[in-house]
Amino acid sequence: xxxxxxxxxxxxxxxxxxxxxxxxxxxxxxxxxxxxxxxxxxxxxxxxxxxxxxxxxxxxxxxxxxxxxxxxxxxxxxxxxxxxxxxxxxxxxxxxxxxxxxxxxxxxxxxxxxxxxxxxxxxxxxxxxxxxxxxxxxxxxxxxxxxxxxxxxxxxxxxxxxxxxxxxxxxxxxxxxxxxxxxxxxxxxxxxxxxxxxxxxxxxxxxxxxxxxxxxxxxxxxxxxxxxxxxxxxxxxxxxxxxxxxxxxxxxxxxxxxxxxxxxxxxxxxxxxxxxxxxxxxxxxxxxxxxxxxxxxxxxxxxxxxxxxxxxxxxxx
Amino acid sequence: xxxxxxxxxxxxxxxxxxxxxxxxxxxxxxxxxxxxxxxxxxxxxxxxxxxxxxxxxxxxxxxxxxxxxxxxxxxxxxxxxxxxxxxxxxxxxxxxxxxxxxxxxxxxxxxxxxxxxxxxxxxxxxxxxxxxxxxxxxxxxxxxxxxxxxxxxxxxxxxxxxxxxxxxxxxxxxxxxxxxxxxxxxxxxxxxxxxxxxxxxxxxxxxxxxxxxxxxxxxxxxxxxxxxxxxxxxxxxxxxxxxxxxxxxxxxxxxxxxxxxxxxxxxxxxxxxxxxxxxxxxxxxxxxx
Numbered sequence: 116x117x118x119x120x121x122x123x124x125x126x127x128x129x130x131x132x133x134x135x136x137x138x139x140x141x142x143x144x145x146x147x148x149x150x151x152x153x154x155x156x157x158x159x160x161x162x163x164x165x166x167x168x169x170x171x172x173x174x175x176x177x178x179x180x181x182x183x184x185x186x187x188x189x190x191x192x193x194x195x196x197x198x199x200x201x202x203x204x205x206x207x208x209x210x211x212x213x214x215x216x217x218x219x220x221x222x223x224x225x226x227x228x229x230x231x232x233x234x235x236x237x238x239x240x241x242x243x244x245x246x247x248x249x250x251x252x253x254x255x256x257x258x259x260x261x262x263x264x265x266x267x268x269x270x271x272x273x274x275x276x277x278x279x280x281x282x283x284x285x286x287x288x289x290x291x292x293x294x295x296x297x298x299x300x301x302x303x304x305x306x307x308x309x310x311x312x313x314x315x316x317x318x319x320x321x322x323x324x325x326x327x328x329x330x331x332x333x334x335x336x337x338x339x340x341x342x343x344x345x346x347x348x349x350x351x352x353x354x355x356x357x358x359x360x361x362x363x364x365x366x367x368x369x370x371x372x373x374x375x376x377x378x379x380x381x382x383x384x385x386x387x388x389x390x391x392x393x394x395x396x397x398x399x400x401x402x403x404x405x406x407x408x409x410x411x412x413x414x415x416x417x418x419x420x421x422x423x424x425x426x427x428x429x430x431x432x
Numbered sequence: 433x434x435x436x437x438x439x440x441x442x443x444x445x446x447x448x449x450x451x452x453x454x455x456x457x458x459x460x461x462x463x464x465x466x467x468x469x470x471x472x473x474x475x476x477x478x479x480x481x482x483x484x485x486x487x488x489x490x491x492x493x494x495x496x497x498x499x500x501x502x503x504x505x506x507x508x509x510x511x512x513x514x515x516x517x518x519x520x521x522x523x524x525x526x527x528x529x530x531x532x533x534x535x536x537x538x539x540x541x542x543x544x545x546x547x548x549x550x551x552x553x554x555x556x557x558x559x560x561x562x563x564x565x566x567x568x569x570x571x572x573x574x575x576x577x578x579x580x581x582x583x584x585x586x587x588x589x590x591x592x593x594x595x596x597x598x599x600x601x602x603x604x605x606x607x608x609x610x611x612x613x614x615x616x617x618x619x620x621x622x623x624x625x626x627x628x629x630x631x632x633x634x635x636x637x638x639x640x641x642x643x644x645x646x647x648x649x650x651x652x653x654x655x656x657x658x659x660x661x662x663x664x665x666x667x668x669x670x671x672x673x674x675x676x677x678x679x680x681x682x683x684x685x686x687x688x689x690x691x692x693x694x695x696x697x698x699x700x701x702x703x704x705x706x707x708x709x710x711x712x713x714x715x716x717x718x719x720x721x
Binding site: 140141259263267372373377392394395 | 445539542547550551637650674675678683
């Protein structure tokens with residue numbers, strides 16, 4: 116047990132290190148590089164007076180390490196600073212966009228796991244036959260396709276030609292759950308890439324597990340095939356896939372930004388894109404920290420689950 | 433499907449967009465006077481786009497930037513990843529290895545598109561900047577693959593023999609280890625390229641690193657969306673080309689992977705679908721990964 120405990124401790128430490136690194140990276144990339152946020156914000160009308168005003172408002176005349184200290188101190192208290200463009204607190208922006216984005220992500224992940232695992236197990240059980248070839252080629256093909264191209268094509272076919280779903284979420288506000296039809300296409304687009312990678316991994320892992328000596332042994336004992344497959348083989352097949360699930364968090368975040376832009380959903384991705392367009396550095400920083408933290412935490416969780424599923428695979432840290 | 437069949441399928445799907453990207457710009461006519469925006473037909477085969485330009489001309493022009501920036505980003509990523517990976521696999525100094533590889537783990541913790549957006553917020557990049565950024569995002573994965581492959585090659589008896597013979601470090605690293613991991617790297621470069629194509633297209637769609645009226649398939653999809661109801665061709669054609677380009681290149685890469693180890697599924701299969709192990713699991717020197 117002490118081995119497990121020390122492994123968890125090391126993994127948690129890595130998570131903390133990554134969190135610190137993300138916060139530092141966000142600061143360095145947006146503020147400490149040459150040129151500064153005030154010039155960037157003034158942008159198209161580089162009016163010296165305006166630049167000076169922004170610089171003072173942001174406290175850019177003070178040394179970088181002091182600003183970093185204050186910013187991090189604020190973050191620890193949940194204070195993300197104030198927007199340059201509107202003067203509103205950044206946490207207000209976060210609260211606005213939170214609902215739709217979390218809804219999208221939750222629905223996607225809830226569907227992703229059964230669909231991905233199901234397709235993978237199905238392909239593995241029919242290895243080399245038509246079903247497997249069909250699933251394998253389809254997942255391989257869709258795997259690398261950017262969400263926006265896929266999304267636009269789906270909109271053209273299902274919203275414009277067939278008229279089954281609304282083409283965008285315009286007019287539904289933030290309460291998307293009340294309009295499930297508007298959610299179908301966005302979730303479908305978000306699912307496309309992660310489902311492909313997950314099912315390919317589950318298929319590979321499941322084929323390995325079904326060919327392993329312990330499966331044959333269990334069968335010799337007369338344990339029913341169903342139980343062998345789902346209680347013995349599947350957990351081992353899932354270990355690599357769980358780590359991939361964490362990787363797909365990265366894709367989901369990318370996907371959420373694109374899908375929200377494509378379907379005009381007022382979530383965090385839209386807030387982020389607007390802030391990038393306005394060069395509203397504090398808002399961008401706040402969102403980046405939230406997205407980065409989500410990635411770190413979810414990866415941590417996935418590693419812990421992987422460790423639980425297949426302790427000997429010795430994941431990470 | 434048999435291997436030649438898989439190559440053929442990939443080549444067939446990726447062929448059209450690639451040919452358009454390479455040769456398209458040579459077939460563009462004189463930019464005529466701008467017509468009304470979003471008109472179907474009227475002397476334009478595919479109608480006009482949001483500022484009244486000929487969609488066909490834009491399609492012919494728009495592939496080159498996507499492909500070029502992705503290629504440049506992949507090349508740049510390898511330019512950094514190759515020395516970093518080789519040195520950290522072959523050095524005997526732990527601190528050097530750690531200083532080279534640990535910062536890359538940190539980069540991995542930040543979602544790639546978020547990184548692009550972060551930098552783009554402070555310094556709106558051009559095409560060169562976009563290539564640099566995409567390269568930066570691809571370096572960690574590429575460096576890990578280089579190091580894992582090189583560490584495996586470096587643990588072979590042949591390296592031991594070369595070392596005892598007093599061969600120079602350069603000869604060892606480049607002449608033996610570098611050469612023996614070449615095929616692995618070629619396959620991995622293919623994966624990086626599909627990833628780069630994805631990121632470059634997505635960034636362009638979001639308006640990063642491109643002019644708002646650039647002749648670029650991804651920008652066309654974005655800008656012409658407003659007229660999707662009246663003139664769908666201006667969106668559907670470039671979107672289909674991007675789908676074909678990314679899909680086909682992924683099929684080609686996969687066929688090439690299979691080629692490396694013909695015995696069915698390969699150990700690389702896993703590396704391939706899972707671009708990087710999450711946290712540092714280093715194949716230590718002297719042990720097989």
